[in-house]
Amino acid sequence: MSEQGQASRRGRLTVYLGAAPGVGKTYAMLSEARRRCERGTDVVIGYVETHGREHTAGMLEGLEVLPRKEVSYRGTTFTEMDTEAVIARAPAVVCVDELAHTNVPGSAREKRAEDVELIRRAGIDVITTVNIQHLESLNDEVERITGVRQRETVPDDVVRTADQIQLVDMSPDALRRRMAHGNIYRADQIDASLTSYFRVGNLTALRELALLWLADRVDDALGDYRRAHRIEHPWPAKERIVVAVTGGAESETLLRRGARLAQRAAGSDLIALHVIAADGIANPDEARIERAQQLVASLGGTFHSVVGEDVPQAVVDYATGANATMIIVGVSRHGRLRRLFTGTTGERIASLAGTIDVHLVTHEQGAGAGRPRWYASPLSPRRQVAGVVLSVVLPLLLTLVLRQFSDPDQLPLDVLLFLAVTVLVALVGGMLPALIAAVGGFLLMNWFFTPPVRRLTISEPTNVVALLVFVAVAIGVARVVDRASRRASDAVRARTEAATLGSLSRSVLTGQDTADAIVARLRETFGQRAASLLSRSPTGWTVVAATGPDAACAPDEGDTRVAVDDDHVIVLCGAPLRATDQRVLEAFAVQTSLVLEYRRLRERDERAAALERAEATSTAILRAVSHDLRTPLATMRTSVDGLVSGSLPPADQAELVAAVESSADQLERLIDNLLDLSRLESGLVHPVPRDLSLEEVLPLAVAGHPAGSVSLEVEETVPLVRTDPGLLERIVANLIGNAVRVSAGAPVRVLAHVLPATVEVLVVDRGPGVPPDQRERMFEPFQRLGDASPGGLGLGLAVARGLAEAIGGSLTAEDTPGGGLTMILAVPRA
Incomplete structure (x- = not known):
C-alpha cells in the first residue's frame, strides 16, 4: 500500500487480552507477527518486553526491531517506544507490547495507549497486548480478589473498540506449572508469587473476569451485526430474561421468579422493564417502583424505564432490541368482565412476542385483587356532598317544572332535560352523584311522564328504548366526566411535581442551594410548620439547618422524616404528607445529599489548596534558608573570625564590624519577611x-x-x-x-x-x-x-x-x- 493510501485510513487495532500475567500474550503477538511476515506483510516491532523469558526472546529472531528512545528522569536513563520513528518508518503493522504502560515523565505522551492512537491515525495497523487486571472498570474487582492495586490502567473503551480481540487463556494449574518451571519469573520470585498473586483462587477469578468481559464485548458485536443487517428477530446467544414490572404488589414476585430462571444458566442477564404511559399522567406506586429497583440491583440485574402508548408493544419492542430470550409477565389483576372485552396484557405480549418465550406467572394479586374502589372520587368532599344534594334536588325541581307543561308527546324533550341535569350533577359531584341523578331521573320520568303515568309500566316500546338510552348515556357521560376529573387532577399534580423537580435540578446544577435554603424550601413547598436537617454525631443528633418554630432536634420529634444518607435525615413538623408528596420529598433528600457532598468537596479542595500553598511556601523557604540565609551568616562568621584573631589593623577591624552589622541587618530583614509571610499564609495577622x-x-x-x-x-x-x-x-x-x-x-x-x-x-x-x-x-x-x-x-x-x-x-x-x-x-x- 502506498504511503498516501496508508495515511488516508485509520489503522486497525488487534488486542491480545491476557487472563493473567504469564499466559503467553506477548508470545502469541509475536507468533502473529511472524505469520504475517511469512505472508509478505511489512511488520516491525515497536516495543516488546520479554522479561528475560527465553522462548519469548527467541520469537524476535528475524523480525525488525526499531531502536527505543532514551528518556532521562531524576538522573536515570529509561527507554520507551520511539513513536515518531515508528510513524516515520511507516510499516504496515507494528507490534506494541503492554498497552496499559505509563510512559516515563518527560515523554511526549503520558500513556502508551496515546502513542498507539497516534500510530493508528497515521494509518498503521497495531497489534498490542494487555492483561485483564489493567482494564479501568475492573480495577476495584481485581484489588478485592488479589489484594494488589494496579497502578497502570487503560480505559475500557480503548480495548472494547478494538477491531479484533484475542483472548489468551490458560488453566490455573497449567499457569502455576509454568511459574514453577521458571518460565515466567526469576527463581527468587517463584515461591512468593505462587503463594500470593498466583494462587488458584486468584487465577480462577481473573479467568472468569476475562471471560465475562469478553462475552460482553462479543455480545456488543453481535448486536452491531444484527443492527447492520437489519435482523429484527432475536438471536438466542445467551439467556436474557425481561421482567415486565407494572409497579403493582406482584412486581417483587415476578422479579424473584425471573432471578431463579436466570440462575439456571450461567451468564444469564436479568432485566427489569417498567413502561411509563406516554401521556405522563398515569401515577404508579413510586415506592413500589423504588423497591423493585433495589431488589433488581440485589439480584444482580438491571432496571430500565421506557415510555410508550401501548404497553405490550413497548415491552416486546424493548425485548427484541435487547435480544431477549424470555419475557416474564404476571397474570392480569382485572376482573373477568374486563378481561372478556379488552383482553390481558400477557395475552397481547404473547401474541406479539414472536420467537421470544413468554412466561406467565401467577401471584396473589391476580384475578382482580388489589383494584381501586370504583367509586373513589378525586374531587373534594365538599363537591361530592354538593353533587349528592344536587342529584336529589335538581331532578325533583325539573319534575315540578315539567309537570306544569305536561304533554305526552314531549317525552324526548324530557329525556334531554333530565340528561342535561345528570351531566350538570356529574360536573359538580363526579360519578356517584351522577348515577343517583340518572337512576332518579329514570324513575321520575317513568312515573310522571311515560304513559301510563303514575305506574312503573310502560305501554310504548319506543319509550322503553328512550329511557334505557337515557340511563346508558347518563352513565357514560358521568363516567367520562369522572375520568376527565381524575386525569385533570393527576395532570395538575404531575405538573406541580415536574415544576418542583425541575427547580431542584436547576439549583443543583448551578450549585445555588445551601442546607438552609433546602429546609426553607421544604417548609414552603409542603406547607409544614417547621423543617430541619439533622446530622448524626457520636453524642446524638445535631442540627445542620432548621427553619420554623419548634424545629425538631431529633428524628422522633417530627411528623415526617426521610433519610438523606447514613448520617443525615430530614425531619418535618406538620401535617402528614400524602404518598405522592413523599416522592418529591425523596427528591429533596437526593438534592440535600448532593449539597452535602458539594460542601465536603469544597472543604476538601480548600484544605488541599491550603496544603498545596503551605507545601510550596515550605519548599521555597527551605531553598531560601539553604542559600540566601547562609550568605549573611557566612559573612558574619568570617568577620568574627577575623576580629577574634586580633592581628588586624584598626581600619580593617572597623570594616569587619561594619560587615557584621550589615549582615545582621540583612539577616534580620530576611527573617522578618519570612515570619511575615508565614503569618500571612496562616492567617495570624x-x-x-x-x-x-x-x-x-x-x-x-x-x-x-x-x-x-x-x-x-x-x-x-x-x-x-x-x-x-x-x-x-x-x-x-x-x-x-x-x-x-x-x-x-x-x-x-x-x-x-x-x-x-x-x-x-x-x-x-x-x-x-x-x-x-x-x-x-x-x-x-x-x-x-x-x-x-x-x-x-x-x-x-x-x-x-x-x-x-x-x-x-x-x-x-x-x-x-x-x-x-x-x-x-x-x-x-x-
Missing part, C-alpha cells in the same frame, strides 16, 4: 485599625535611607486614613527600600493622592521598570524577576501586598511616565 494622619507614619518609613535618596511630598491637607500604623509603616518602608535599590541614585518620590473612598500612597522610582505581563508575578513569593541585588529572597512585595490586603487596602503597580515603576498603595479613608 490581626490589624488594629485607628484613624490617623499619614504624617504620623510616612516619615518613620522614610527614615534610615541616605539623605537625598527619598523625597517625601505629602501635603498637610491629606485627610485621615483608617489603618494599622505599624503595618502601614512596614508596607511603605518595604516599597521605599525596593525603589531605592533599583533607582541607581535617582531620588524616590513618595506622594499622596486623595480619592473619594481611599487615599493612595504612591512610591515612584526611576529604575528599569517591570514589563506589564510580569507585574502580577512580582507579587508572588520568591519572585526576583531579574533582581540581582544580593541578599534578597523575593519576599518583599509578596509580604507588602499581603499586609495591604490585611489592613483593607490594595497594592498595584503602574508605569512611571518617563521610565520606572510606581507602586500604588490604596488605604481606606477614615
Whole structure:
C-alpha cells in the first residue's frame, strides 16, 4: 500500500487480552507477527518486553526491531517506544507490547495507549497486548480478589473498540506449572508469587473476569451485526430474561421468579422493564417502583424505564432490541368482565412476542385483587356532598317544572332535560352523584311522564328504548366526566411535581442551594410548620439547618422524616404528607445529599489548596534558608573570625564590624519577611485599625535611607486614613527600600493622592521598570524577576501586598511616565 493510501485510513487495532500475567500474550503477538511476515506483510516491532523469558526472546529472531528512545528522569536513563520513528518508518503493522504502560515523565505522551492512537491515525495497523487486571472498570474487582492495586490502567473503551480481540487463556494449574518451571519469573520470585498473586483462587477469578468481559464485548458485536443487517428477530446467544414490572404488589414476585430462571444458566442477564404511559399522567406506586429497583440491583440485574402508548408493544419492542430470550409477565389483576372485552396484557405480549418465550406467572394479586374502589372520587368532599344534594334536588325541581307543561308527546324533550341535569350533577359531584341523578331521573320520568303515568309500566316500546338510552348515556357521560376529573387532577399534580423537580435540578446544577435554603424550601413547598436537617454525631443528633418554630432536634420529634444518607435525615413538623408528596420529598433528600457532598468537596479542595500553598511556601523557604540565609551568616562568621584573631589593623577591624552589622541587618530583614509571610499564609495577622494622619507614619518609613535618596511630598491637607500604623509603616518602608535599590541614585518620590473612598500612597522610582505581563508575578513569593541585588529572597512585595490586603487596602503597580515603576498603595479613608 502506498504511503498516501496508508495515511488516508485509520489503522486497525488487534488486542491480545491476557487472563493473567504469564499466559503467553506477548508470545502469541509475536507468533502473529511472524505469520504475517511469512505472508509478505511489512511488520516491525515497536516495543516488546520479554522479561528475560527465553522462548519469548527467541520469537524476535528475524523480525525488525526499531531502536527505543532514551528518556532521562531524576538522573536515570529509561527507554520507551520511539513513536515518531515508528510513524516515520511507516510499516504496515507494528507490534506494541503492554498497552496499559505509563510512559516515563518527560515523554511526549503520558500513556502508551496515546502513542498507539497516534500510530493508528497515521494509518498503521497495531497489534498490542494487555492483561485483564489493567482494564479501568475492573480495577476495584481485581484489588478485592488479589489484594494488589494496579497502578497502570487503560480505559475500557480503548480495548472494547478494538477491531479484533484475542483472548489468551490458560488453566490455573497449567499457569502455576509454568511459574514453577521458571518460565515466567526469576527463581527468587517463584515461591512468593505462587503463594500470593498466583494462587488458584486468584487465577480462577481473573479467568472468569476475562471471560465475562469478553462475552460482553462479543455480545456488543453481535448486536452491531444484527443492527447492520437489519435482523429484527432475536438471536438466542445467551439467556436474557425481561421482567415486565407494572409497579403493582406482584412486581417483587415476578422479579424473584425471573432471578431463579436466570440462575439456571450461567451468564444469564436479568432485566427489569417498567413502561411509563406516554401521556405522563398515569401515577404508579413510586415506592413500589423504588423497591423493585433495589431488589433488581440485589439480584444482580438491571432496571430500565421506557415510555410508550401501548404497553405490550413497548415491552416486546424493548425485548427484541435487547435480544431477549424470555419475557416474564404476571397474570392480569382485572376482573373477568374486563378481561372478556379488552383482553390481558400477557395475552397481547404473547401474541406479539414472536420467537421470544413468554412466561406467565401467577401471584396473589391476580384475578382482580388489589383494584381501586370504583367509586373513589378525586374531587373534594365538599363537591361530592354538593353533587349528592344536587342529584336529589335538581331532578325533583325539573319534575315540578315539567309537570306544569305536561304533554305526552314531549317525552324526548324530557329525556334531554333530565340528561342535561345528570351531566350538570356529574360536573359538580363526579360519578356517584351522577348515577343517583340518572337512576332518579329514570324513575321520575317513568312515573310522571311515560304513559301510563303514575305506574312503573310502560305501554310504548319506543319509550322503553328512550329511557334505557337515557340511563346508558347518563352513565357514560358521568363516567367520562369522572375520568376527565381524575386525569385533570393527576395532570395538575404531575405538573406541580415536574415544576418542583425541575427547580431542584436547576439549583443543583448551578450549585445555588445551601442546607438552609433546602429546609426553607421544604417548609414552603409542603406547607409544614417547621423543617430541619439533622446530622448524626457520636453524642446524638445535631442540627445542620432548621427553619420554623419548634424545629425538631431529633428524628422522633417530627411528623415526617426521610433519610438523606447514613448520617443525615430530614425531619418535618406538620401535617402528614400524602404518598405522592413523599416522592418529591425523596427528591429533596437526593438534592440535600448532593449539597452535602458539594460542601465536603469544597472543604476538601480548600484544605488541599491550603496544603498545596503551605507545601510550596515550605519548599521555597527551605531553598531560601539553604542559600540566601547562609550568605549573611557566612559573612558574619568570617568577620568574627577575623576580629577574634586580633592581628588586624584598626581600619580593617572597623570594616569587619561594619560587615557584621550589615549582615545582621540583612539577616534580620530576611527573617522578618519570612515570619511575615508565614503569618500571612496562616492567617495570624490581626490589624488594629485607628484613624490617623499619614504624617504620623510616612516619615518613620522614610527614615534610615541616605539623605537625598527619598523625597517625601505629602501635603498637610491629606485627610485621615483608617489603618494599622505599624503595618502601614512596614508596607511603605518595604516599597521605599525596593525603589531605592533599583533607582541607581535617582531620588524616590513618595506622594499622596486623595480619592473619594481611599487615599493612595504612591512610591515612584526611576529604575528599569517591570514589563506589564510580569507585574502580577512580582507579587508572588520568591519572585526576583531579574533582581540581582544580593541578599534578597523575593519576599518583599509578596509580604507588602499581603499586609495591604490585611489592613483593607490594595497594592498595584503602574508605569512611571518617563521610565520606572510606581507602586500604588490604596488605604481606606477614615
